[in-house]
Amino acid sequence: MRRPRALGAILSVVATTVASAGLVLGSGTGAQAAATAATPLPAHVFAPYFESWNGDSPAALSQQSGAKYLTMAFLQTEARGSCTPYWNGDSSTPVAQSVFGADFTTMRSRGGDVIPSFGGYTADNGGTEIADSCTNVDSIAAAYEKVITTYDVSRLDMDIEDNSLENGAGIDRRNKAIKKVQDWAAANGRPLQISYTLPTTTSGLADSGLAVLENAVANGTKVDVVNLMTFDYYDGAAHNMAQDTRTAIGGLKDQLADLYPSRTDAQLWGMTGIIEMPGIDDYGPAETFTTADAPVVYDWAVSKGVSTLSFWALQRDNGGCPGTGGNDTCSGIAQDTWYFSHTFAPFTSGSGPVTDDYSVAVTPASASASVAPGGSTTADVRTAVTSGSARTVALTVSGAPAGVTATPAPASVTAGGASKLTVSASDSAAPGTYRLTVTGTSGALSHSAVLTLTVSGPGGGTGTLVNGDLESGSPSPWTCDAGGAVVSAPVHGGSHALAAAATASQTGECAQTLTLSPDTRYTLSGWVQGNYGYLGVRGDATASVWGSSSGYAKQSVAFTTGSTGTVTVYLHGWYGQGTVYADDLSVTS
Incomplete structure (x- = not known):
């Protein structure tokens, strides 16, 4: 695979495609038996992408960043028509224990693992995604099996985008090959998960991505996780990246409900995955994922039970190139080195020591309320244990404008409990709409939720822009x-x-x-x-x-x-x- 030209390319790359592993192993499926039993991944895992082509050691950067699990990008064929995958499409880096094998073993000794990722934008654009390149289903399946047994992994990541989304024959071959590999794994008692990574809109999959999953259902192919590239929208609009992540993944969950009608809400959320791009992406400043966005996405992903949290790419997690978009080696924004890795790392749960953690939410679900000057209103603040044991959580509120008080009672709860938030507005409270942030703190942990408050009144909050001439001398309610x-x-x-x-x-x-x-x-x-x-x-x-x-x-x-x-x-x-x-x-x- 050629180095992606921009982050769009690179993140397209990040889209996990089951595309690049086409070794022909004799008869295909069943040619290799599982020598060992791979360890299943945690139920909720943070696994940022690792750029395989730049000479870095996965084990070294995993230890430095604290990211125990990595998604290895990418595997693809060297040329169109080939059924043999290589790392980055480079014949000098084959699927072999001598290439990355020692690194992967070291990572497992530290409680981590890897997810090999097939395809990426360059492969999907150039015809070297294995199911596009290779026309023999058994050969594709054999290639997948070789990657699984060589590196003893329990999940393969499939990146489908660009031309691969329009290649109906390749889509069908891929799903048929995956089904063969799943049958092989089951027969050999080997745990195996398949994830698809696909482009997204702000409301979920486009029709082309949905068609990939529909074909999987038609072929009896199990899809365990669907990752959305919630960093690239290419729609010409300015974006609130954290909010757009929530609407994109929420839309995906609804689409999965249509495909898998027998599954519960928790099971459907557990099929979703998020891929961000720290800083300025390949599209430009309109799609910038900030340090403030990261904890918002983290808290939301935990609260919903999302399966996989990731970003492109580990080598970008530093602020070494301010103002630069789509760079392979830096985020383009001011940040501490490994800020995004450190923020997302606690997401991994389901194996190893369980840490105490909790979530904070404001109800009703609309998280909005209104109050007239001189009046008051209430909302419920609810907490929940997300892992480990219940902690004592101290509740505070910020963002209230002059003349408005917001008081939680009680001011601290044991995780799993609730508090009543009373919001009161004085007669002089300025009409407008405000964001009140309710923060729950326990030791070094802190999680937040937002209540949108409208102070009504003449000319305020409902139908008219407030303080549009700024003659109040204060920005409120801006x-x-x-x-x-x-x-x-x-x-x-x-x-x-x-x-x-x-x-x-x-x-x-x-x-x-x-x-x-x-x-x-x-x-x-x-x-x-x-x-x-x-x-x-x-x-x-x-x-x-x-x-x-x-x-x-x-x-x-x-x-x-x-x-x-x-x-x-x-x-x-x-x-x-x-x-x-x-x-x-x-x-x-």
Whole structure:
């Protein structure tokens, strides 16, 4: 395999394709018996991708990063028509104990393991994904078996994307070969899992990815995990990567429910997998997974019972190239080395020592509430033991605006218990929509959940942009990334304007959430100054406009709400382009 040209390529690569292991072993299935019994992977495993082509030692980087399990990328044939897989498609690195075998043994001695990954974008694009390259099902199956027995692994990872998604014959050969290997493994008493990694939209699999799984069902092929590449959307929109991960995986779970109607919710969540890309991906700054996104995704994945958490790639988990997107060796954002590995590593559970852990959630499920000035409302804060024994969890709340108090009672619970959150607004509380973060802390552990609070009142929170002229002198109810503020210059009208502080590692977004009328057309408009100043909405409507101007220039964009009417209005700049300013903002119907 050639080195991926960009992270899209690289992460496409990351898509686990059962594609590159086509050794012809005599009659195919059954040609090799299991010499040892591979150890099954934990029920929930963190296994970041490892770039096999750059000369690094998997065992060394596994120890340095704390990532005990690695997804090894990639296996593919050397040329179209071949049935023999190599690491990175390079004939000098065959499937053999002499290549990576000692590293894998060392990792197992430390309680870890590896998942060989077949395919990747380069293979799927170039015809060297094994089921595209090799037309003999038995030979494909034999190749899979050789990888399993050579390295004594219990899961193969299948990356299907690009041209491989459109190759119906290859899709069918692959699933037929996997079925043969599964029958072989069962006959030999060998544990074996198969994962498919596929591209995604923000709402789940596209039709082409879904067709791969439908073909597996038709062939009687068991799919244990479906990983989505929740870092590449290629849709031209700005993304909240943590939120889009949740909607993509939630959509996948619903699609799996249609394919496997007899499975429980817990079983369906246990079939899902997440692949992120730390920092700026190959598409560009609009798809940037930040250090703030990582714990949000971690907590959510734990709470849902997701099977596999991963990212592309271990060698990127450092901040050595600020502002650079899609680099093989660094994330492009400011971060501590191994930050993402250290954040995700506790996800692995189901084998080895069990650690005490818990989750925090706010109910109702909508995690939203409203209160009028002078009034109060309540919500439930629930905790649950996710592993080990129950801990005492201290509850705190942040993000309440002036005039609003949020008090949990009791202020600490034993994990598994609940607390009543009372939110009260004074007569002077400013109308608007705010994010209250409820944090549960126990020792070094900390997990959070968000309650969206709307303070109603004249001109506030329900149908009208609040503080659009910034003349209150305070950003509330706007919430901004670090450095965002109300400034006295430059302004368009009045005495104040909003500043969004874009840096090399953030867009500087300032935002507020409105509840508008459902199914109604609106126009967002305002005056914006600076390089790459974006004005837009997301949520129940998606629209944006951008421009670059040394002075204030009018920007407007129309949008139509959906069934809920709830949208988030935002202003942001662009990475490395400096602060942008906005003034006299409004939403009109």
